[in-house]
Amino acid sequence: MSAYLVTGGAGFIGSHLVRTLVGQGKTVKVLDNFSTGKESNLESVSGSVEVIRGDVRSSEEVERALSGVSYVFHQAAVGSVPRSIADPFDTQTANVNGTLNLLWKSREMGVRRVVIAGSSSVYGDTPGMPRVETLIPSPLSPYALSKLSQELMGKIFTKTYGLETVTLRYFNIFGPYQDPNSEYAAVIPRFIKAILTGQPITVYGSGEQSRDFTFIDNVVSANLLAMETTQGVGEACNVGCGDSYSILDLIRTLSEIMGVRAEVSHLPPRAGDPMASQADISKARALLGYSPKVFFREGLEQTVAWFTGKFRAAGQNGL
Ligand SMILES: NC(=O)c1ccc[n+]([C@@H]2O[C@H](COP(=O)([O-])OP(=O)(O)OC[C@H]3O[C@@H](n4cnc5c(N)ncnc54)[C@H](O)[C@@H]3O)[C@@H](O)[C@H]2O)c1
Incomplete structure (x- = not known):
C-alpha cells in the first residue's frame, strides 16, 4: 500500500x-x-x-x-x-x-x-x-x-x-496542539494560556488589526x-473561512467563553505584520470543493476546552 x-x-x-x-x-x-x-x-x-x-x-x-x-x-x-x-x-x-x-x-x-x-x-x-x-x-x-x-x-x-x-x-x-509557549507563539494559544494562568494578555499595536482565524x-x-x-x-x-475578526474581537470572545475579564497590556506593533487579512475562498471552493465547517466561535470553544483540559490535568506544566 x-x-x-x-x-x-x-x-x-x-x-x-x-x-x-x-x-x-x-x-x-x-x-x-x-x-x-x-x-x-x-x-x-x-x-x-x-x-x-x-x-x-x-x-x-x-x-x-x-x-x-x-x-x-x-x-x-x-x-x-x-x-x-x-x-x-x-x-x-x-x-x-x-x-x-x-x-x-x-x-x-x-x-x-x-x-x-x-x-x-x-x-x-x-x-x-x-x-x-x-x-x-x-x-x-x-x-x-x-x-x-x-x-x-x-x-x-x-x-x-x-x-x-x-x-x-x-x-x-488555530486549534488544539498549537504551541502556546514559544517566544514566537501564535496569538490564540498565547492568549488562552495567559488567561488560564492569570497573566495579562500582551497585544502588539492597537488590537484593531484583523485576521481570518x-x-x-x-x-x-x-x-x-x-x-x-x-x-x-x-x-x-x-x-480560510472568509471572515475577519480583530484582535480585540478575539479577546472579547475568549473572555466570554472563559468567563473572565482579561487584563490587556499593549506593546508597539511588530514589524512584518499586515494590518488586515481576510481570505476570498472562491478558488478553493471551485477547484478543491473546499468549504469551511467550523467557524470562529465554535473553533475557539473547542480550543479553549482542549487547553483547559490540559491545564486542569497538569497545571501550567501541562500547557
Ligand atoms: N499555523 C498557522 O497559522 C500557519 C499559517 C500559514 C502557514 N503555516 C504553515 O503551516 C506549516 C505548519 O505550521 P505549524 O503552525 O504546524 O507550525 P509548527 O512549528 O507547529 O510545525 C512545523 C513543524 O516542522 C518541523 N520542522 C521545522 N523545520 C524543519 C526542517 N528543516 N526539517 C524537518 N522538520 C522541520 C518542526 O519541528 C515542526 O514540527 C508551516 O509550513 C507553516 O509555514 C502555518
Missing part, C-alpha cells in the same frame, strides 16, 4: 494530519527535526507511525523518509514572521532549500503528489481585501518570501518537471481535498 509522508508531522498542523490519516487506516511516515515539533503531539498514534528524526534539507534523510511514499503533505518549515526577521538565514534554508530538496527527491522517487503548506503572508501589504489569488504578492518578511518561493517552486515542479503539487495558502490557523479541522479537510483534486494541480488556493 502507498504510504503518506507528513513533513513537520510532529508540529501543530502536521500532527492533526497524521492523526486523521492514521484514523483512516493509511500508512503514515513523519519527517521532522523537532525544532518546534514535539513527540507528545504524536502520543496518541505512537506505534502506528514511522517517525524519522531528520531535516528536509538533508538528501539522505528525505530519501529515507520518501521510501515507499506516494503522497506528501509538506508542513515542515520555520513558521514565524518575527523569527524570520530575527534570523532570515535559517528560514531561507529550511523553507526554500528544504522544499527544493523535497520536491527534487519526490520527483526522482516517483511521488504522485505533494501538497504544500503555503501562507496568507505572501499577500503582505498588497492592496485589495479580501485576498484573492490574482493579487500580486507583496511579502513583508523573509518568512513570507520563503512561503512564496515554496509555492512558486511547487508550480515549477508541476509545469516543468511533471510532479503534481498543490499549495494551500493558510490564513491564521481558521480552525484546524478546515485545514485538514482542505489538505485531503488537495490530495485528490484533478482541477487544482499546479495551483495555489486560499484556505
Whole structure:
C-alpha cells in the first residue's frame, strides 16, 4: 500500500494530519527535526507511525523518509514572521532549500503528489481585501518570501518537471496542539494560556488589526481535498473561512467563553505584520470543493476546552 509522508508531522498542523490519516487506516511516515515539533503531539498514534528524526534539507534523510511514499503533505518549515526577521538565514534554508530538496527527491522517487503548506503572508501589504489569488504578492518578511518561493517552486515542479503539487495558502490557523509557549507563539494559544494562568494578555499595536482565524479541522479537510483534486494541480488556493475578526474581537470572545475579564497590556506593533487579512475562498471552493465547517466561535470553544483540559490535568506544566 502507498504510504503518506507528513513533513513537520510532529508540529501543530502536521500532527492533526497524521492523526486523521492514521484514523483512516493509511500508512503514515513523519519527517521532522523537532525544532518546534514535539513527540507528545504524536502520543496518541505512537506505534502506528514511522517517525524519522531528520531535516528536509538533508538528501539522505528525505530519501529515507520518501521510501515507499506516494503522497506528501509538506508542513515542515520555520513558521514565524518575527523569527524570520530575527534570523532570515535559517528560514531561507529550511523553507526554500528544504522544499527544493523535497520536491527534487519526490520527483526522482516517483511521488504522485505533494501538497504544500503555503501562507496568507505572501499577500503582505498588497492592496485589495479580501485576498484573492490574482493579487500580486507583496511579502513583508523573509518568512513570507520563503512561503512564496515554496509555492512558486511547487508550480515549477508541476509545469516543468511533471510532479503534481498543490499549495494551500493558510490564513491564521488555530486549534488544539498549537504551541502556546514559544517566544514566537501564535496569538490564540498565547492568549488562552495567559488567561488560564492569570497573566495579562500582551497585544502588539492597537488590537484593531484583523485576521481570518481558521480552525484546524478546515485545514485538514482542505489538505485531503488537495490530495485528490484533478482541477487544482499546479495551483495555489486560499484556505480560510472568509471572515475577519480583530484582535480585540478575539479577546472579547475568549473572555466570554472563559468567563473572565482579561487584563490587556499593549506593546508597539511588530514589524512584518499586515494590518488586515481576510481570505476570498472562491478558488478553493471551485477547484478543491473546499468549504469551511467550523467557524470562529465554535473553533475557539473547542480550543479553549482542549487547553483547559490540559491545564486542569497538569497545571501550567501541562500547557
Ligand atoms: N499555523 C498557522 O497559522 C500557519 C499559517 C500559514 C502557514 N503555516 C504553515 O503551516 C506549516 C505548519 O505550521 P505549524 O503552525 O504546524 O507550525 P509548527 O512549528 O507547529 O510545525 C512545523 C513543524 O516542522 C518541523 N520542522 C521545522 N523545520 C524543519 C526542517 N528543516 N526539517 C524537518 N522538520 C522541520 C518542526 O519541528 C515542526 O514540527 C508551516 O509550513 C507553516 O509555514 C502555518
